[in-house]
Amino acid sequence: MSARIGVVTFPGSLDDRDAQRAIRLAGGEAVALWHADHDLQGVDAIVLPGGFSYGDYLRPGAIAAVSPIMAEVIDAANAGMPVLGICNGFQVLVEAHLLPGGLIRNAHQQFVRRDQRLVVENASTDWTNEFEQGEEIVIPLKNGDGGYIADDETLKRLEGEGLVAFRYAGVNPNGSLNDIAGLTNERGNVVGLMPHPEHATEPGFGPNTSERMRSGVDGLRFFTSALSAIGVAA
16 A cells, blocks of 8 residues: 655645656656645645745745644644655745744845755655765756754754754755755654755656756655655665
């Protein structure tokens, strides 16, 4: 039986269907979850997708973080369920205090869209266990509010405890402190990042590689990692 991974759709979500497709390509069963419900439908893991939830009013992710279903998501995350926040989903995780710090307007004040090199800094989380520590991957990036910030004490803790999951390589596209592209919690079940792994899961639709155009599938291993973490072979 396939693992069931829920994808929450908020008003303004753009990449929920892409995340569902990535889950299916990895060998899981994608389950659509609705922001206004209080039912996780018995899923084994959860993805908070990219987009502009609730139009990014107030701050990106701020309203989504207090939507009805997030009460269940927070409880599930605190109980150890794997939860991945992608771009706007990362912002939601930060606003819900499942991950520390904040995300602000890109330093250059422009929306950025590029195939972004990342270094995998923590390969022992539920969403990164099929990567190698220090491995460089390429994942599409698209955001306007991706600058990661935190106070000095938080940054020291993140670095000292190995909670930086991904770091930008080659170029820092949005002014994130310490080149931070993604984080994990201490338990390793909650991961958030600004780049979009769901857009690098299928040959012909991913980033360019040295082998051929659009052949990059580094993002697929996020989802197969989750299946491994919950005991399902990819």
